Amino acid sequence: MGTTMEPTRPATRASAPPSPEMMMTMTLGSPPPEATTPDQPGPTTTDQPTLTTLDHLPLAGTTTVSLPAAATGSPPETTMTTTAMTTMTTATTRPAVMTGTTIDSPVRPWRGPFGLGLRLRLLGWALALLAVASLASVVVIRQVLLNQLENRIATDMRQEVTEFRRLVGGRDPASGQPFGPDLRAIADTYLLRNEPQAGEAVLVLVDGAFYRATEAPPYDLSRESALLRHWIGLTDSTYGQVEQSPGGSARWLAVPVIIDGAVRGQVVVVEFGAERRAEIDRAVQLMALACLLVIVVVAAGGYLAMGRALRPLRTVTETARTIEETDLSRRIPVTGSDEVADLAHTFNGMLGRLHRAFAAQQAFVSDAGHELRTPITIVRGHLELMGDDPADRAETIALVTDELDRMNRMVNDLLMLAKAEQPDFLHPDHVEVALMMHDVYAKAVALGDRDWRIGTIDEVTVWADRQRLTQALMQLAQNAVQFTSPGDTIELSAHVAESPTRGEHGGRGEHGRVLLAVRDTGVGIEPEDRERIFARFARAEHARARAEGAGLGLAIVAAIAEAHRGMVAVDSIPGAGSTFTLVLPAGAVLPVATGAGR
Incomplete structure (x- = not known):
């Protein structure tokens, strides 16, 4: 006697929390490259004091300067790169630490009642598209605002240099006398007459040394000796950037002042954009919160709207479950003229055809049974009463044969009617x-x-x-x-x-x-x-x-x-x-x- 054994399945074991050995740490970093400096072109000679013309500022090839926080009593060292109408870049990368945890947890699909799964899938796709569109809009708008900010900063720096250039070779507004080669007087007049904007600073260097700057800048870059030495050596307009400083990142424009064919000094316009960028970030955060609120409202409203739209589908299912072969009279109530209403109309039409087919089948079976019962009864009765008399036997056989022929004709007619519903009729x-x-x-x-x-x-x-x-x-x-x-x-x-x-x-x-x-x-x-x-x-x-x-x-x-x-x-x-x-x-x-x- 054989024995059949069902294979047993091991019980599902819950995932354990990750162990310390499962933690993964990666350190990414690279040493900073050596700084490079451009070749210094020779000075140009002119009869009148001139300032280098700034028709276009080099927006590519940004000079990067990294300034650590200054220690007490001594200025911090400066790591920088410059661009003198050409591109020179030095990047300093701090080590980055990234940790990851591997978690082994089974994901089980969740299934809700009828309609809820389809509703959630449709709503999920709609919300996913809305979220992607909102995220893309926020990112694009933020980038547009940052680009506009960079353009405004560049325009403001050019405007400051243009104001300083008007005084070079001009007259003192107070005395009406020409400034001449006195760059200090020009700087004093400029700093007195022009009040810098928030986050803006102007520094003037005369004869290879720092002379004067605007008051209360976000951070005094004149304390950076390496940066000052770089500015003093400039003989052409240079655009650069300080990535890290106590005052935040800054962009600067340094223009040499040439008087009587010699470089007498430099004027440096510095723009600290941290505050402006913070305003943009706050605006973007508000926009992101607004988008999130819209997604929540759409999720709630969409869930209700989709439930109402999919209600006929639930009605179709409920009606189909209650339909029996003996009762095909139920119909689905139809409202509206959308695709779901078309489905309900089609389903009602199918129910009507099934109802008529079942009714015809039941009537056919009932009538066929009734019509066949009569000749069968006649045949049976005569056979039971048939005697031994040859004449009686012949009469009974003739009657039975006639009834059987009648039944045969009836069956043939029924088969023909059934075949009439076939496509090859x-x-x-x-x-x-x-x-x-x-x-x-x-x-x-x-x-x-x-x-x-x-x-x-x-x-x-x-x-x-x-x-x-x-x-x-x-x-x-x-x-x-x-x-x-x-x-x-x-x-x-x-x-x-x-x-x-x-x-x-x-x-x-x-x-x-x-x-x-x-x-x-x-x-x-x-x-x-x-x-x-x-x-x-x-x-x-x-x-x-x-x-x-x-x-x-x-x-x-x-x-x-x-x-x-x-x-x-x-x-x-x-x-x-x-x-x-x-x-x-x-x-x-x-x-x-x-x-x-x-």
């Missing part, structure tokens, strides 16, 4: 209507002693299944024989409707419909029976005594007509006769030519 081809109608006439005259006639038949060719059309017309002829008496007239006709019909898409049809009719002068049909006679196992109330079949003939005719995308119409006068017309749509007509009746 028809095998269409070119059908000459006149030739087909004469063949039907030749077969129909053998059905009964009636006054058979052929009415108007138009010469027309249709795209249809000739065998199925013949079957339908023979069924109508058999029906006419069944409800007429010897000597009554039965007429077959076929013609193209004279009135034009509308095409499939609303336009006027190219040809009319083809009407295949069987007219008789029999008992007729009551108005209340004209609709129900095409149902399966249905018979007119007044004709039940004449009925020989199972009531499937007209249902078969209707199925064949519908398979051709047509219909069956009946026009009847009780006591005067009926006309059954099999209508083929205009799309089935090929060439149309009207001929004379025969």
Whole structure:
């Protein structure tokens, strides 16, 4: 006796907190490169005191100066680079320490109730796009503001140099006398008449030494001996930057003052942009907070709005769960005209088709059971009562055979009706209507002693299944024989409707419909029976005594007509006769030519 063992799975172990050995530390750094200095061009000689023209400032090739905090009693050492109309850069990089922790924790997907997952996914994508757009906007706006700040700083420095240049070679505003080569007097007048902006400082160097600067700068760069030596040696306009100092980062513009062909000094304009950049950062922070608030509001409103928009989906699911085979009458309430409403409409249409299909199936099973029960009962009863008399046996066998033939015909009709719903029910081809109608006439005259006639038949060719059309017309002829008496007239006709019909898409049809009719002068049909006679196992109330079949003939005719995308119409006068017309749509007509009746 074998034993089957189920494999066991190990229990899931919770992740332990990271151990100290899992910590990872990395130190990134590089030593500062050696500072480089440009070659010093020789002085130029002029007859008048001149200041180097500043048409363009070199915005590329920034000189970088790193100033550590000054120690008490001695100025700090300076690491710097300069650009004298060319680019020279020295970078100082402080060691950077970065730590990382590896955490091993399983991530389990969370699933909520129906609708919540889709709602969260849609909302998540929308919020992600909004967050990315907001972040990109904040970054771009900050960069634009910083660029504008840099441009304003450069403009302010050029403006200060331009003001100083106006005094060089000019006159003293107080005395009206020319300044001459007295650079100190020019510097005193300039510093007296021009009040620097916040974060701005102007330094004047005369004859290789610091002379004077504006009062209360954010940081006195004249204390930086290395930077002073660099400025004193300049013979051309130079733009540079101090990255670190007690007053923050600063940008400076140094311009040599040339009088009588010799460099007599330098004027240096320094802009400390820390305060302005702090204002920009505060504005950007407010903007980021506003964007975050907008995202929160959109998340709350979007969650509610998406819940309302997806409500029909939940209704579809709830309705589908409650639908049973015995109750397909429920429908989804539809509001609006969006895609979800279209889905609800489509689902309701599907439910309607299923409801009709199940109803037809149940009715078919009920009627078939009822119709088959009668011949089975007859056969069983006669077999049970059958005696030994040969004549009685022969009579019983004949009756049983007749009932079995009836059951066989009924089963064949039911199979044909079931096959009518299949796509391969028809095998269409070119059908000459006149030739087909004469063949039907030749077969129909053998059905009964009636006054058979052929009415108007138009010469027309249709795209249809000739065998199925013949079957339908023979069924109508058999029906006419069944409800007429010897000597009554039965007429077959076929013609193209004279009135034009509308095409499939609303336009006027190219040809009319083809009407295949069987007219008789029999008992007729009551108005209340004209609709129900095409149902399966249905018979007119007044004709039940004449009925020989199972009531499937007209249902078969209707199925064949519908398979051709047509219909069956009946026009009847009780006591005067009926006309059954099999209508083929205009799309089935090929060439149309009207001929004379025969």
